[in-house]
Amino acid sequence: MLDINIISYGLGSIGCQIAKFILEKEGLKIVGAIDVAKEKIGKNLSSVLELEKQLEISVSGNAEALFSNIGADLVIHATSSRLEEVYHQILGCLKAGLNVISTCEELSFPYSKHPSIASELDRQAKAKGVTILGTGINPGFLMDTLPIMLTSPCKEVKNIKVRRVMFSGNRRDSYQRKIGTSLSQDVFRKMINDEKITGHVGLFESISMIAAALRWKLSNIEVLPPEPIISENEVKTTCMTIKPGQVAGLKSVAYGLKGKEKVITLEFISHANVKRPYDEISIRGVPNIRQKIIGGIHGDIGTIAMAVNAIPKIMNAKPGLVTMIDLPILSATLHDMREHVKWRK
Amino acid sequence: MLDINIISYGLGSIGCQIAKFILEKEGLKIVGAIDVAKEKIGKNLSSVLELEKQLEISVSGNAEALFSNIGADLVIHATSSRLEEVYHQILGCLKAGLNVISTCEELSFPYSKHPSIASELDRQAKAKGVTILGTGINPGFLMDTLPIMLTSPCKEVKNIKVRRVMFSGNRRDSYQRKIGTSLSQDVFRKMINDEKITGHVGLFESISMIAAALRWKLSNIEVLPPEPIISENEVKTTCMTIKPGQVAGLKSVAYGLKGKEKVITLEFISHANVKRPYDEISIRGVPNIRQKIIGGIHGDIGTIAMAVNAIPKIMNAKPGLVTMIDLPILSATLHDMREHVKWRK
Known part of the structure; x- marks a missing residue:
């Protein structure tokens, strides 16, 4: 069975912790990494994550180029809280035919504040047959x-x-x-x-x-x-x-x-x-x-876990923009992540 | 917009409380009632429920005959905890093309103890394009x-x-x-x-x-x-x-x-x-x-609410046998129940 191939988009504190957690999980593989910070671009991912083990991935500053070179199943996106700031990043992922799980707080339920962005993301995801979700510990769990x-x-x-x-x-x-x-x-x-x-x-x-x-x-x-x-x-x-x-x-x-x-x-x-x-x-x-x-519940650990535990639900979901109330309940994803996925491809 | 038409199957304590709650809810209508107790069969439902308001429904002892006479969207089933005892009742509902929500405890997750019944119910539900769920406060919520x-x-x-x-x-x-x-x-x-x-x-x-x-x-x-x-x-x-x-x-x-x-x-x-x-x-x-x-959480109130609050999720679900981990999260269904349903018919 093939690994679920992930691209880490955003290597701030939360993005790095998510990437480290993905590296620990059976059935998941990081195949690419993206960040906008000049001091990270070109570096080996393992040095950005401060890991001893060397990874064969260097951080890219050009998402579009990376997407056209590397096949993946899903992007974990963790860059900013504001949807207007990250909208073009996420749209790029969808256009490349990639599922997206983002910790962008305003994406967790974007219909009220950003209805036109929400409908554009939904339209683009459906056109490409992929699913997009914003989640985390809060918003995403504790208060909703x-x-x-x-x-x-x-x-x-x-x-x-x-x-x-x-x-x-x-x-x-x-x-x-x-x-x-x-x-x-x-x-x-x-x-x-x-x-x-x-x-x-x-x-x-x-x-x-x-x-x-x-x-x-x-x-x-x-x-x-x-x-x-x-x-x-x-x-x-x-x-x-x-x-x-x-x-x-x-x-x-x-x-x-x-x-x-x-x-x-x-x-x-x-x-x-x-x-x-x-x-x-x-x-x-x-x-x-x-x-x-x-x-x-510790906020960082909770957000990291929610984002990763959402992976099988997003792989199994119908295409489009979804929120936590559209999905079956999440749980911890123990053992091999691939066991949690009903493969649709 | 048409009401969601419900048949109440089982008029014991929980079944009666569910029926009363359904009667209070906007957008839901009881169109039939079934019980096996001789002292209830033939009686007007309102007298079994001890309501002052007269209802134009008499309790039937013959589910098959009722199903062939009356069109409905869904059966709320509350008769017994044991799946082997209620299996033929539920199968009858499915054969009549009716969605089923049951408080039968063993139906909440029947795959381990009753795998062959589970697969027969799933097969029959899929053949008729309807959905079946076992739920309640426990099993169904608090301990799972x-x-x-x-x-x-x-x-x-x-x-x-x-x-x-x-x-x-x-x-x-x-x-x-x-x-x-x-x-x-x-x-x-x-x-x-x-x-x-x-x-x-x-x-x-x-x-x-x-x-x-x-x-x-x-x-x-x-x-x-x-x-x-x-x-x-x-x-x-x-x-x-x-x-x-x-x-x-x-x-x-x-x-x-x-x-x-x-x-x-x-x-x-x-x-x-x-x-x-x-x-x-x-x-x-x-x-x-x-x-x-x-x-x-009070057990009776919780079970009654869970069974009724599951209605829109079951109306929207894919056909087959489902459990609480297959559905989007339930919530209270306030206001008109029909607003919670994405009509598929």
Whole structure:
């Protein structure tokens, strides 16, 4: 049986971790790698991934050229959160006849914010007979797929609240910077105003996905600007020291509204002072359901696993743009990945 | 737009509650009802359901005759837990070209225990272009679909433990009797030996489903005989009084084994002394995941909701026998049920 041939598109922190995980998995093979960073282009993939084992792959800066030289089954795409920024990259993959799984947050449910991009991606994927999915731990699981699925034993649902409380102090450096760690309050607020800190990207998409699944016609989706969480103590993280009065992290809140009623509330809280991380879902309905993941789920590991565990579902899916509510439930893909695929080619 | 026409097959406690829920739902219409009980046959459905509103449906004792007289889209089937007992009923529905959703526990994942029945049902459904699903809260959700889905952010899974701790004191009379409530220990053990008390039906199927999703090749599935939970105090339930030393309920345990290693452990605990019901899933892997539904989920309401919420997924599914891991994730089906269906006829 042939391996499932993968191209790694994007070798930032998440892209590199995904590539390393793919290299560990039986039945998967990396046949190409793409990044835009000049310092990575031309390098051997193993040195970018900081692996001892040499790989026979050098990082390409030209996706189109790579696609025309190398046959593959699927692209794992991890470059940016914003669909407008990555749209042309993904379209290039589809035009080359490649399935795509992307960690682009705005691709997880793009129909509300980017309807024309969504329909163009869907059209192109169908034309080429391939499938495209945006997924990750959040959006993709904790604040949308999981709460949606938890409504399935409900006769009625009045409202849904989801809260993610994360410990950020052991996350990657770029993540800690992204949430404003160790900034002063003033600088934090200025960076919010200048949109240099955006908070968690995906709350809008998660709310859209929940509403679509439940057929709730929302009058509005309100994403509030992130609020700083100020540290009272000195805190050392893996890469910085937060002084009292400085920012330990942030809180992002968003609402799905029917008139004035908040039928969906998502709260994303991530800072270096969190002692007991958790993910909690509260459904008010018949019956009420209160669910908690004690200790939470590590964001990077979760996103890497979701992206790779989605591979067989995408290989088996009907062509077009799909979201997590179109697919059969994902699971861990243990043993040989090829056993999870019903080959359609 | 036409209603989705439903036949209610089985008017026991769960069947009646499902029928009542269907009557409340926009876009669904009950067009026929079937039961084997002589005291129900010929009666108006509204009197069997104890409704004030009169319905123009009388309960039939002859499924074949009903199917040949009445066109419908789907049968909701709720008669018995054992597939061998209900197999001919379900086959009759399929032969009449009707989609089927059944609460039959052994249908939730029938491939391991009843492979020949499973393949005959699949063959017949495909021949008629209809779909058949077994579902409910458990099996169907709490001990299989949900733990499977919770492995999707995992890179590795070593083992899975699921524990359901239920308060039985407010459940229907037949349920309280089924778990041995207020029996003496001796009578309980005799009834276990005589297979008059079987414990929870579905642990075998839930383990089979988890193993299938994760591609775990189990060497054995071990379902232990139920153990009585003895009450220390006098307890009054909705329909009986338990004296000290009598049975308050039971505990059923089952294992999915790889050699001597218990990779799946399911514990089902249901008795009248439970103060804090919960459902808990513990996944040992990368990462570890510990999830808890605080307060648990009421079994009857959950099963009723799952069966009805599955309707659009079954109307949209490919023909054949399907299980919960083949379908897109379920959710509550709010508003008009027809909005959730992509009509294929």
